[in-house]
Amino acid sequence: MGKTFAEKVLGQKAGKNVVPGEIVEVKPDIAMSHDNTAAISKTFKEIGVAKIDDPNRHVIVLDHCVPAANEKFAQNHKDIRAFVAEQGIPNFFDIDRGICHQVLPEEGFALPGYLMVGSDSHSTTYGAFGALATGIGRSEMAVIFATGKIWLRVPETMKIIVKGRLPKWISSKDVMLKIMGDLSADGGLYKSVWFTGPAIAEMSVSSRMVLTNMAVEFGAKNGYMEPDDQTLAFLKGRARAPFTVVTSDPDAELESVHEFDVSDLEPLVACPHSVDNVKPVSAVKGTRIDQVFFGSCTNARIEDFEIVAGVMKGKRVHPSCRMVVIPASRQVFLEALAKGYIQILGEAGATIVNSGCGPCMGNHEGILAPGERVLSTSNRNFKGRFGCKDSEIYLCSPLTAAASALTGEISDFREHL
């Protein structure tokens, strides 16, 4: 019997043959933390170890509230900079760099066959590069700082085959909303989810990242794709270290296989307050919106800017609606600037802010008031996520977001293109 990707990666790390359900103690290759590093460093100090186990293992990115919105956030950042200096951590990215899940791949830390953990649930994103990547808690990260080690359960594998050819303008976001709407918010609970099939093969690396980013939204431990030529081209000249591609054996035991044919997929929207409350845009079109948020680690990469700018060129954001734009990273921002997309969005009346998480988890730069409604390209629409429990969050693709910003209501872009 062959082995799955997850069994191989965890088995290599554990130095033995492992089976699903087994709990292993392993040392991850990369451990990511962000603004929560200040709290983690305090817990690390409580453990009573003076020096961290391996400074090179850690990557720290300030992104959740950058630049600091108030004194508390400023102190938080200050504490992190002091910790980084004290411990000699080389891989530190300050407030000018972007969202962690975009920065790690751009900087060549997300590599095939790697075991990666992050004290952030969307650390699953790195699976788009063939890594086994998952989120962990703050205390667990503090222990990795102290010992380098963490316990992980070897997951069962769920294979999702995405067949067919995506209709023009339908994006990987629509594909992921379809998968979650069908399988529900706990459909992938504890699973290692393997995304494969012809529609995935045709997607860009950025589009694939949308699927792995949101894998946690239906409970998955990790989501991954097997690296192909596109992945390797992305990593060329970027990878920080040599790596070995790890893939599932053809006869490995899978817990389940699900097939989706996306040939006739419609634009989809996840309605409040859960990510599996998915409806076709035709069912909710005309719903008034107060704000569009084009940002987050899910959908604010250059290909998304190209689409949004293409729709908004020479047009204006509807006067009854605001539009907040946050490029996923400074690299994305600079490229969008060079290509004229920022100019187009600025002229259209969008509010463009520094790369980071912004309002995505309710910190700053576009918090909602009670009774307001946002249409967002982000990944999570839980009550209160945009900082106000009496507001509503709808999730969609960048194209649906752009078309709706122009009309001030949820719109089917196919009627406007």
Add this chain to the structure above:
Amino acid sequence: MAKIVGRVWKYGDDVNTDVIFPGKYTYTVTDPAEMARIAMEDLDADFAKNVQPDDIVVAGKNFGCGSSREQAAFCLKYAGVGAVVARSFSRLYFRNCINAGLPALTLPESADIFVAGERIEIDLSAGTIQCQAGLFHFPPLPEAVIGIFNDGGLIPHTRKALGIDS
């Protein structure tokens, strides 16, 4: 391991971390007493005001889905909650409960069998829950994590393992 006797706070499926501990507080609220005061803020405004030591949170499937924020486990612990019983847990929430030393018990019948406000008894060593509807059995925690739990959470466990605390 001891018995936990407390009143039931009953919730539904897919209770997420943002309603247990809102994201906007994750960098600004760190004091345990204050964390306890905002526990469940966006789900149940009465919870923090009325919760008593050893009360038990029961829920349906996928409890604690969403964020990795462990404050969503710690705030319940600080509020005095004795255990959380759910049909299933999100993996991060389950980990965070173990790491916080808060019993997270998986019971397929949850939460249908419980009546809000009823007093129930959980026997951690026997793996049983006694409630009005009868006696129910939950699967034991995985052996590899019981050590963490018994030491009172991940940090005391790590100190012990490193020989800092004996």
